[in-house]
Amino acid sequence: MLRSPSVRVAALALASSLSVLCGQAQTAASAGQASQNTDADSPQLTVRTNNRTNTTVSPDSQNSPDAQKYIAREFGPGFQLAKTMPVLLGDLDGDGTEDAVFIVTGGNPIVSAGAFNYTVLDPYDGYWSFGDPTLNSHVTQTEAGPHYFVLVAHDWRGEKAKAKYVFINLPFKQISLTPTTMGSSMFKRKKDKKIVAAISTVENDGQLGAVFWTGHTYKFVQLGNVDD
Numbered sequence: 001m002l003r004s005p006s007v008r009v010a011a012l013a014l015a016s017s018l019s020v021l022c023g024q025a026q027t028a029a030s031a032g033q034a035s036q037n038t039d040a041d042s043p044q045l046t047v048r049t050n051n052r053t054n055t056t057v058s059p060d061s062q063n064s065p066d067a068q069k070y071i072a073r074e075f076g077p078g079f080q081l082a083k084t085m086p087v088l089l090g091d092l093d094g095d096g097t098e099d100a101v102f103i104v105t106g107g108n109p110i111v112s113a114g115a116f117n118y119t120v121l122d123p124y125d126g127y128w129s130f131g132d133p134t135l136n137s138h139v140t141q142t143e144a145g146p147h148y149f150v151l152v153a154h155d156w157r158g159e160k161a162k163a164k165y166v167f168i169n170l171p172f173k174q175i176s177l178t179p180t181t182m183g184s185s186m187f188k189r190k191k192d193k194k195i196v197a198a199i200s201t202v203e204n205d206g207q208l209g210a211v212f213w214t215g216h217t218y219k220f221v222q223l224g225n226v227d228d
Contacts, residue, residue: 048098049090049177049197071102074161075151076116078107082148090177090197093154093163093213100156101199103175104149109166110134118151118164123211123220125169148172150199150211152218165218167211172201180212202226 046067048055068081081087085103092099109120122132150167180198198212200223208223 045086047086047088047176049088049179054177067100067102070100070153070156071104071151074116074153074156074164075102075104075118075166076107076112078112079104079149079151080106082146085148085175088175088177088197088199092152092177092197092199094194094196095155095162097155097162098157099197100151100153101175101177102151102153104151105146107149109149109168113166116164118166120166120168121218122169123167123218124171124209127220127222150175152199167218170201170211170220171203172209173204174202176200178210180210 045056067087071079071081079102082103082105087103088101089098090101091097092101112118113120120134148170150170152165152167153161154164155162176199177197178200179195181195196213198210200208200210202208206226208226209220210223211218211220
């Protein structure tokens with residue numbers, strides 16, 4: 001990935017508000033991702049957050065999502081749930097309804113976007129340099145390990161998802177949800193600011209990052225390193 005040497009003052013200011021929370025969330029994620037479920041409908045860990053605490057959802061619970069069927073219906077049958085990664089449930093956009101984050105392999109986000117009515121985003125490369133997903137989808141992955149896509153469904157339990165997104169080129173070895181007010185600019189009045197969930201990541205080299213909802217799209221911000 002290209003990393004611009006330019007100073008990102010605004011991003012650094014936002015990063016300071018998340019770095020401690022992100023580290024705490026990643027500790028929980030590491031422990032959670034080490035414990036794998038083998039349930040046919042929900043083969044991996046499912047974690048629900050109320051933006052303050054995380055709860056593991058039992059695979060035999062009525063609240064456990066049949067994630068693969070949902071993915072095939074809403075994003076296309078080409079995407080396959082990554083069994084070593086958790087399904088993440090929480091309110092990412094601050095509307096009070098539960099959103100879902102699925103980590104998948106396979107599929108072709110650009111080709112299937114129109115048929116399944118989702119938006120393809122490249123927030124990671126958009127932070128460092130150029131974030132056009134149509135062009136960046138052709139760039140060969142340089143990170144070691146599996147090539148994941150991140151699927152996000154707003155109000156996923158509704159009759160129809162309010163909005164759907166696919167992130168490409170987001171590198172991570174660990175992923176979780178962490179509380180943030182980074183997207184609070186979407187609330188016009190100070191008293192309307194809400195704590196919502198951001199998607200926090202740890203890369204292979206220990207770099208910490210987060211993807212958060214701005215009110216109309218998702219943005220990435222770097223938060224330092226696990227050794228800082």
